[in-house]
Amino acid sequence: MHSEAKPGADIDAFREAALSCPIPAAVALIGERWAFLILRGAFNGLEHFEQFQAGLGIARNILSDRLAKLVAGDIMKRSADASDRRKVIYSLTKKGESLLPVMLAVRQWGEDWGHGGAQMVLADNRDRRPIQRINICAEDGRDVGLRDLIWLSRDEVERKADRAA
Amino acid sequence: MHSEAKPGADIDAFREAALSCPIPAAVALIGERWAFLILRGAFNGLEHFEQFQAGLGIARNILSDRLAKLVAGDIMKRSADASDRRKVIYSLTKKGESLLPVMLAVRQWGEDWGHGGAQMVLADNRDRRPIQRINICAEDGRDVGLRDLIWLSRDEVERKADRAA
Numbered sequence: 001m002h003s004e005a006k007p008g009a010d011i012d013a014f015r016e017a018a019l020s021c022p023i024p025a026a027v028a029l030i031g032e033r034w035a036f037l038i039l040r041g042a043f044n045g046l047e048h049f050e051q052f053q054a055g056l057g058i059a060r061n062i063l064s065d066r067l068a069k070l071v072a073g074d075i076m077k078r079s080a081d082a083s084d085r086r087k088v089i090y091s092l093t094k095k096g097e098s099l100l101p102v103m104l105a106v107r108q109w110g111e112d113w114g115h116g117g118a119q120m121v122l123a124d125n126r127d128r129r130p131i132q133r134i135n136i137c138a139e140d141g142r143d144v145g146l147r148d149l150i151w152l153s154r155d156e157v158e159r160k161a162d163r164a165a
Numbered sequence: 166m167h168s169e170a171k172p173g174a175d176i177d178a179f180r181e182a183a184l185s186c187p188i189p190a191a192v193a194l195i196g197e198r199w200a201f202l203i204l205r206g207a208f209n210g211l212e213h214f215e216q217f218q219a220g221l222g223i224a225r226n227i228l229s230d231r232l233a234k235l236v237a238g239d240i241m242k243r244s245a246d247a248s249d250r251r252k253v254i255y256s257l258t259k260k261g262e263s264l265l266p267v268m269l270a271v272r273q274w275g276e277d278w279g280h281g282g283a284q285m286v287l288a289d290n291r292d293r294r295p296i297q298r299i300n301i302c303a304e305d306g307r308d309v310g311l312r313d314l315i316w317l318s319r320d321e322v323e324r325k326a327d328r329a330a
Contacts, residue, residue, distance in 0.1 A: 014209070014220045023275040024198045024205075031196020033189045040189075043311070044179070055179045095278050100311050101299045102274055105266040110188040113260050121322050124303040125315045130322055132302040134266045138289040139297060146208070146265050150290045157286050157295055 029073050030099065034058055035066045042076060042096070043103055047089045075099070105134050194238050195264065199223055200231045207241060207261070208268055212254045240264070270299050 018024075030039060037056050046052050053063055067090055070076040075096040081087035092099075104122070121130045135143045183189075195204055202221050211217050218228055232255055235241040240261040246252035257264075269287070286295045300308045 011216065011220050014206070014211075015222050018202050018205070018221050021275075022280045023271060024201045026275065026280060027196045027201050027271060028198040031192045031201075033193040036189045036192050036196075037183050040183070041179070044316075046179075051176065055176045056183050057180050097311055098274055098277060101270040101301060102267065104301060105270045105299070106188060106192060109263055109267055110186075110191065112263060115187045115191060119319055120316045121319050123315050123317045123322065124307075124309050125313050127304065128315070128317060128325065129304040130317075131309060131314070132304060132306075134270070134299060134301070136266060136269060136299070137297040138292065139294040140292070141297075142289075144289050144296060146262055148290050149296070150288050150293070151209075151285045152288045152293060152295075154284055154286050157288065160293065 026073065029069060030075060030102075032066070034062055035070060038063070038066055038070065039075070039092075039096070039099065040103065042090065042092050043100070047091060048081070048087060049090070052090070070096070101134065104131075108134055191238065194234060195240060195267075197231070199227055200235060203228070203231055203235065204240070204257075204261070204264065205268065207255065207257050208265070212256060213246070213252060214255070217255070235261070266299065273299055 029035060034056070037058070038052055041052055041055055046055050049063065049067070052058065052067075053060060056063070058066075067076065071078060071090075074093055076090050077093045077096075079089050079091065081089045107122075123130050136145070136149075138144045138148075194200060199221070202223070203217055206217055206220050211220050214228065214232070217223065217232075218225060221228070223231075232241065236243060236255075239258055241255050242258045242261075244254050244256065246254045272287075288295050301310070301314075303309045303313075
Protein backbone atom coordinates (compact mmCIF):
# COMPACT_ATOMS: atom_id res chain seq x y z
CA MET A 1 0.00 0.00 0.00
CA HIS A 2 1.34 3.41 -0.80
CA SER A 3 0.37 7.05 -0.85
CA GLU A 4 0.59 9.28 -3.90
CA ALA A 5 3.57 11.09 -2.37
CA LYS A 6 6.97 9.47 -1.78
CA PRO A 7 7.41 8.15 1.76
CA GLY A 8 9.97 10.83 2.60
CA ALA A 9 7.82 13.68 1.41
CA ASP A 10 5.20 13.44 4.11
CA ILE A 11 7.31 11.99 6.88
CA ASP A 12 6.24 14.65 9.36
CA ALA A 13 2.58 13.90 8.72
CA PHE A 14 3.32 10.18 9.03
CA ARG A 15 5.14 10.77 12.30
CA GLU A 16 2.37 12.87 13.72
CA ALA A 17 -0.23 10.27 12.73
CA ALA A 18 1.87 7.46 14.20
CA LEU A 19 2.45 9.17 17.53
CA SER A 20 -1.08 10.45 18.03
CA CYS A 21 -2.78 7.22 16.96
CA PRO A 22 -4.31 5.29 19.87
CA ILE A 23 -4.34 1.97 17.98
CA PRO A 24 -0.78 0.91 18.95
CA ALA A 25 -1.64 1.25 22.64
CA ALA A 26 -4.79 -0.83 22.11
CA VAL A 27 -2.77 -3.42 20.20
CA ALA A 28 -0.19 -3.55 22.97
CA LEU A 29 -3.01 -4.15 25.47
CA ILE A 30 -4.58 -7.06 23.58
CA GLY A 31 -1.32 -8.35 22.09
CA GLU A 32 0.46 -8.90 25.38
CA ARG A 33 0.99 -12.64 25.71
CA TRP A 34 -1.32 -13.33 28.66
CA ALA A 35 -3.96 -10.82 27.62
CA PHE A 36 -4.11 -12.47 24.21
CA LEU A 37 -4.52 -15.91 25.79
CA ILE A 38 -7.29 -14.57 28.07
CA LEU A 39 -9.07 -13.05 25.07
CA ARG A 40 -8.77 -16.27 23.13
CA GLY A 41 -10.20 -18.10 26.13
CA ALA A 42 -13.11 -15.66 26.32
CA PHE A 43 -13.83 -16.15 22.61
CA ASN A 44 -13.93 -19.88 23.33
CA GLY A 45 -16.41 -19.65 26.17
CA LEU A 46 -14.30 -19.35 29.33
CA GLU A 47 -16.10 -17.11 31.84
CA HIS A 48 -15.03 -17.57 35.45
CA PHE A 49 -11.75 -16.56 36.99
CA GLU A 50 -11.13 -20.20 37.91
CA GLN A 51 -11.75 -21.34 34.33
CA PHE A 52 -9.23 -18.87 32.97
CA GLN A 53 -6.81 -19.80 35.71
CA ALA A 54 -7.05 -23.53 35.06
CA GLY A 55 -7.49 -23.22 31.31
CA LEU A 56 -4.48 -21.02 30.73
CA GLY A 57 -2.18 -22.16 33.52
CA ILE A 58 -1.68 -18.54 34.50
CA ALA A 59 -0.63 -17.18 37.90
CA ARG A 60 -3.56 -15.65 39.82
CA ASN A 61 -1.95 -12.22 40.24
CA ILE A 62 -1.12 -11.98 36.53
CA LEU A 63 -4.63 -13.10 35.62
CA SER A 64 -6.14 -10.46 37.97
CA ASP A 65 -3.91 -7.77 36.50
CA ARG A 66 -4.67 -8.61 32.86
CA LEU A 67 -8.41 -8.98 33.44
CA ALA A 68 -8.43 -5.56 35.14
CA LYS A 69 -6.59 -4.03 32.18
CA LEU A 70 -8.93 -5.63 29.66
CA VAL A 71 -11.93 -4.36 31.67
CA ALA A 72 -10.38 -0.87 31.90
CA GLY A 73 -9.87 -0.92 28.12
CA ASP A 74 -13.55 -1.83 27.57
CA ILE A 75 -12.56 -5.11 25.91
CA MET A 76 -14.04 -7.29 28.66
CA LYS A 77 -16.65 -6.71 31.33
CA ARG A 78 -17.49 -8.08 34.76
CA SER A 79 -21.01 -9.17 35.59
CA ALA A 80 -22.76 -11.39 38.10
CA ASP A 81 -23.38 -15.01 37.14
CA ALA A 82 -27.16 -15.42 36.72
CA SER A 83 -27.03 -18.93 38.21
CA ASP A 84 -24.99 -17.88 41.27
CA ARG A 85 -24.96 -14.17 42.08
CA ARG A 86 -21.83 -14.55 44.24
CA LYS A 87 -19.85 -15.53 41.18
CA VAL A 88 -18.41 -13.05 38.70
CA ILE A 89 -18.43 -13.64 34.95
CA TYR A 90 -15.84 -12.11 32.69
CA SER A 91 -17.07 -11.74 29.14
CA LEU A 92 -16.33 -9.79 26.01
CA THR A 93 -17.91 -6.38 25.54
CA LYS A 94 -19.24 -5.42 22.09
CA LYS A 95 -15.88 -3.76 21.47
CA GLY A 96 -14.14 -6.96 22.54
CA GLU A 97 -16.38 -9.17 20.41
CA SER A 98 -15.64 -7.02 17.41
CA LEU A 99 -12.03 -8.19 17.65
CA LEU A 100 -13.22 -11.46 16.07
CA PRO A 101 -11.83 -10.63 12.58
CA VAL A 102 -8.50 -9.68 14.20
CA MET A 103 -8.36 -12.93 16.18
CA LEU A 104 -9.27 -15.03 13.13
CA ALA A 105 -6.79 -13.18 10.91
CA VAL A 106 -4.08 -13.89 13.48
CA ARG A 107 -5.10 -17.55 13.64
CA GLN A 108 -5.06 -17.86 9.86
CA TRP A 109 -1.63 -16.24 9.71
CA GLY A 110 -0.35 -18.61 12.38
CA GLU A 111 -1.70 -21.64 10.52
CA ASP A 112 -0.31 -20.45 7.20
CA TRP A 113 3.14 -20.15 8.72
CA GLY A 114 3.21 -23.47 10.51
CA HIS A 115 2.28 -22.30 13.98
CA GLY A 116 0.18 -25.28 15.02
CA GLY A 117 -3.54 -25.39 15.68
CA ALA A 118 -4.58 -27.08 12.48
CA GLN A 119 -6.51 -30.00 14.01
CA MET A 120 -9.54 -27.81 14.64
CA VAL A 121 -11.46 -25.96 11.96
CA LEU A 122 -13.84 -23.08 12.48
CA ALA A 123 -17.18 -23.75 10.80
CA ASP A 124 -20.58 -22.18 10.41
CA ASN A 125 -23.00 -23.84 12.79
CA ARG A 126 -25.80 -23.74 10.16
CA ASP A 127 -24.21 -25.92 7.51
CA ARG A 128 -21.21 -27.17 9.53
CA ARG A 129 -18.93 -26.20 6.65
CA PRO A 130 -15.60 -24.41 7.23
CA ILE A 131 -15.73 -20.64 6.99
CA GLN A 132 -13.90 -18.86 4.19
CA ARG A 133 -10.37 -17.55 4.46
CA ILE A 134 -10.09 -13.90 5.39
CA ASN A 135 -9.01 -11.98 2.32
CA ILE A 136 -8.84 -8.34 1.32
CA CYS A 137 -11.51 -7.70 -1.29
CA ALA A 138 -12.01 -4.86 -3.74
CA GLU A 139 -15.46 -3.35 -4.00
CA ASP A 140 -16.34 -5.75 -6.84
CA GLY A 141 -15.17 -8.77 -4.85
CA ARG A 142 -11.76 -9.37 -6.43
CA ASP A 143 -9.04 -10.37 -3.96
CA VAL A 144 -6.45 -7.63 -3.72
CA GLY A 145 -2.94 -7.74 -2.28
CA LEU A 146 -0.53 -5.30 -0.73
CA ARG A 147 0.66 -3.90 -4.07
CA ASP A 148 -2.88 -3.20 -5.29
CA LEU A 149 -3.68 -0.91 -2.39
CA ILE A 150 -3.46 2.86 -2.29
CA TRP A 151 -4.35 5.42 0.35
CA LEU A 152 -6.91 7.99 -0.73
CA SER A 153 -8.32 10.86 1.25
CA ARG A 154 -11.92 10.40 2.33
CA ASP A 155 -12.70 13.66 0.53
CA GLU A 156 -11.53 12.30 -2.78
CA VAL A 157 -13.51 9.09 -2.36
CA GLU A 158 -16.67 11.02 -1.51
CA ARG A 159 -16.26 13.43 -4.43
CA LYS A 160 -15.97 10.44 -6.74
CA ALA A 161 -19.08 8.87 -5.23
CA ASP A 162 -20.96 12.14 -5.74
CA ARG A 163 -19.93 12.29 -9.38
CA ALA A 164 -20.99 8.70 -9.92
CA ALA A 165 -24.41 9.29 -8.34
CA MET B 166 -17.60 -19.76 18.84
CA HIS B 167 -17.94 -22.88 20.89
CA SER B 168 -17.02 -26.52 20.92
CA GLU B 169 -19.50 -29.35 21.23
CA ALA B 170 -18.35 -30.01 24.78
CA LYS B 171 -18.86 -27.57 27.68
CA PRO B 172 -15.86 -25.34 28.32
CA GLY B 173 -15.07 -27.04 31.60
CA ALA B 174 -15.10 -30.52 30.12
CA ASP B 175 -11.99 -30.15 28.00
CA ILE B 176 -10.14 -27.60 30.09
CA ASP B 177 -6.99 -29.68 30.20
CA ALA B 178 -6.93 -29.92 26.41
CA PHE B 179 -7.58 -26.21 26.18
CA ARG B 180 -4.76 -25.49 28.61
CA GLU B 181 -2.34 -27.70 26.76
CA ALA B 182 -3.25 -26.09 23.45
CA ALA B 183 -2.92 -22.59 24.93
CA LEU B 184 0.48 -23.21 26.46
CA SER B 185 2.02 -25.05 23.53
CA CYS B 186 0.68 -22.65 20.88
CA PRO B 187 3.37 -20.40 19.41
CA ILE B 188 0.88 -17.77 18.19
CA PRO B 189 0.78 -15.74 21.45
CA ALA B 190 4.55 -15.29 21.32
CA ALA B 191 4.31 -14.14 17.69
CA VAL B 192 1.47 -11.77 18.61
CA ALA B 193 3.50 -10.37 21.50
CA LEU B 194 6.38 -9.74 19.06
CA ILE B 195 4.33 -7.84 16.51
CA GLY B 196 1.88 -6.33 19.00
CA GLU B 197 4.51 -4.56 21.10
CA ARG B 198 3.90 -0.83 20.68
CA TRP B 199 7.06 0.09 18.77
CA ALA B 200 7.21 -3.11 16.76
CA PHE B 201 3.66 -2.50 15.62
CA LEU B 202 4.50 1.08 14.58
CA ILE B 203 7.57 -0.18 12.68
CA LEU B 204 5.45 -2.80 10.90
CA ARG B 205 2.84 -0.21 10.02
CA GLY B 206 5.61 2.00 8.66
CA ALA B 207 6.97 -0.87 6.57
CA PHE B 208 3.51 -1.56 5.14
CA ASN B 209 3.41 2.12 4.19
CA GLY B 210 6.73 2.13 2.36
CA LEU B 211 9.31 3.12 4.97
CA GLU B 212 12.59 1.30 4.24
CA HIS B 213 15.68 2.91 5.73
CA PHE B 214 16.63 3.07 9.38
CA GLU B 215 16.57 6.88 9.15
CA GLN B 216 13.06 6.87 7.68
CA PHE B 217 11.73 4.73 10.51
CA GLN B 218 13.59 6.86 13.01
CA ALA B 219 12.21 10.15 11.68
CA GLY B 220 8.81 8.74 10.73
CA LEU B 221 8.07 7.18 14.09
CA GLY B 222 9.97 9.50 16.43
CA ILE B 223 11.58 6.46 18.02
CA ALA B 224 14.87 6.31 19.93
CA ARG B 225 17.66 4.73 17.87
CA ASN B 226 18.45 1.99 20.37
CA ILE B 227 14.80 0.96 20.61
CA LEU B 228 14.48 1.00 16.83
CA SER B 229 17.62 -1.17 16.48
CA ASP B 230 16.31 -3.61 19.06
CA ARG B 231 12.85 -3.94 17.54
CA LEU B 232 14.14 -4.26 13.97
CA ALA B 233 16.50 -7.02 15.13
CA LYS B 234 13.60 -8.85 16.82
CA LEU B 235 11.39 -8.52 13.74
CA VAL B 236 14.25 -9.84 11.56
CA ALA B 237 14.87 -12.71 14.00
CA GLY B 238 11.14 -13.54 13.85
CA ASP B 239 11.26 -13.66 10.03
CA ILE B 240 8.75 -10.78 9.82
CA MET B 241 11.21 -8.33 8.28
CA LYS B 242 14.47 -8.75 6.40
CA ARG B 243 17.62 -6.71 5.81
CA SER B 244 18.96 -6.23 2.30
CA ALA B 245 21.27 -3.86 0.47
CA ASP B 246 19.72 -0.84 -1.23
CA ALA B 247 20.08 -1.39 -5.00
CA SER B 248 20.71 2.33 -5.56
CA ASP B 249 23.37 2.58 -2.85
CA ARG B 250 24.94 -0.68 -1.72
CA ARG B 251 26.22 0.92 1.50
CA LYS B 252 22.65 1.46 2.64
CA VAL B 253 20.50 -1.20 4.25
CA ILE B 254 16.83 -1.64 3.46
CA TYR B 255 14.41 -3.12 5.98
CA SER B 256 11.42 -4.67 4.30
CA LEU B 257 8.67 -7.17 5.01
CA THR B 258 9.31 -10.85 4.35
CA LYS B 259 6.56 -12.95 2.77
CA LYS B 260 5.57 -13.93 6.28
CA GLY B 261 5.50 -10.26 7.27
CA GLU B 262 3.49 -9.24 4.20
CA SER B 263 0.94 -11.90 4.97
CA LEU B 264 0.10 -9.98 8.14
CA LEU B 265 -1.84 -7.58 5.90
CA PRO B 266 -5.28 -8.97 6.86
CA VAL B 267 -4.28 -8.71 10.53
CA MET B 268 -3.14 -5.11 10.13
CA LEU B 269 -6.29 -4.13 8.22
CA ALA B 270 -8.55 -5.93 10.69
CA VAL B 271 -6.87 -3.99 13.50
CA ARG B 272 -7.28 -0.72 11.60
CA GLN B 273 -10.94 -1.44 10.93
CA TRP B 274 -11.52 -2.25 14.59
CA GLY B 275 -9.78 0.96 15.62
CA GLU B 276 -11.89 3.02 13.24
CA ASP B 277 -15.11 1.30 14.32
CA TRP B 278 -14.36 2.19 17.94
CA GLY B 279 -13.40 5.79 17.41
CA HIS B 280 -9.63 5.42 17.43
CA GLY B 281 -8.81 8.04 14.79
CA GLY B 282 -7.38 7.50 11.35
CA ALA B 283 -10.57 8.00 9.39
CA GLN B 284 -9.30 10.75 7.04
CA MET B 285 -7.55 8.22 4.82
CA VAL B 286 -9.28 5.35 3.07
CA LEU B 287 -7.61 2.26 1.65
CA ALA B 288 -8.60 1.74 -1.97
CA ASP B 289 -7.88 -0.58 -4.85
CA ASN B 290 -5.43 1.10 -7.22
CA ARG B 291 -7.27 -0.31 -10.26
CA ASP B 292 -10.62 1.39 -9.76
CA ARG B 293 -9.65 3.74 -6.91
CA ARG B 294 -12.67 2.54 -4.97
CA PRO B 295 -12.50 1.74 -1.24
CA ILE B 296 -11.88 -1.88 -0.41
CA GLN B 297 -14.55 -3.90 1.35
CA ARG B 298 -14.80 -4.32 5.08
CA ILE B 299 -13.20 -7.43 6.48
CA ASN B 300 -15.94 -9.82 7.49
CA ILE B 301 -16.15 -13.45 8.46
CA CYS B 302 -17.89 -15.33 5.65
CA ALA B 303 -19.49 -18.74 5.54
CA GLU B 304 -18.65 -21.00 2.61
CA ASP B 305 -21.66 -19.68 0.68
CA GLY B 306 -20.69 -16.05 1.31
CA ARG B 307 -23.09 -15.18 4.15
CA ASP B 308 -21.56 -12.99 6.86
CA VAL B 309 -21.32 -14.93 10.09
CA GLY B 310 -20.76 -13.69 13.63
CA LEU B 311 -19.32 -15.07 16.82
CA ARG B 312 -22.44 -17.00 17.77
CA ASP B 313 -22.66 -18.75 14.40
CA LEU B 314 -19.23 -20.30 14.72
CA ILE B 315 -18.37 -23.76 15.93
CA TRP B 316 -15.13 -25.67 16.20
CA LEU B 317 -15.03 -28.93 14.27
CA SER B 318 -12.22 -31.41 14.03
CA ARG B 319 -10.48 -31.48 10.67
CA ASP B 320 -11.31 -35.19 10.50
CA GLU B 321 -15.01 -34.52 10.71
CA VAL B 322 -14.86 -31.83 8.02
CA GLU B 323 -12.94 -34.11 5.69
CA ARG B 324 -15.30 -37.04 6.26
CA LYS B 325 -18.22 -34.78 5.37
CA ALA B 326 -16.41 -33.61 2.23
CA ASP B 327 -15.78 -37.24 1.24
CA ARG B 328 -19.44 -38.11 1.65
CA ALA B 329 -20.46 -35.09 -0.41
CA ALA B 330 -18.05 -36.00 -3.23
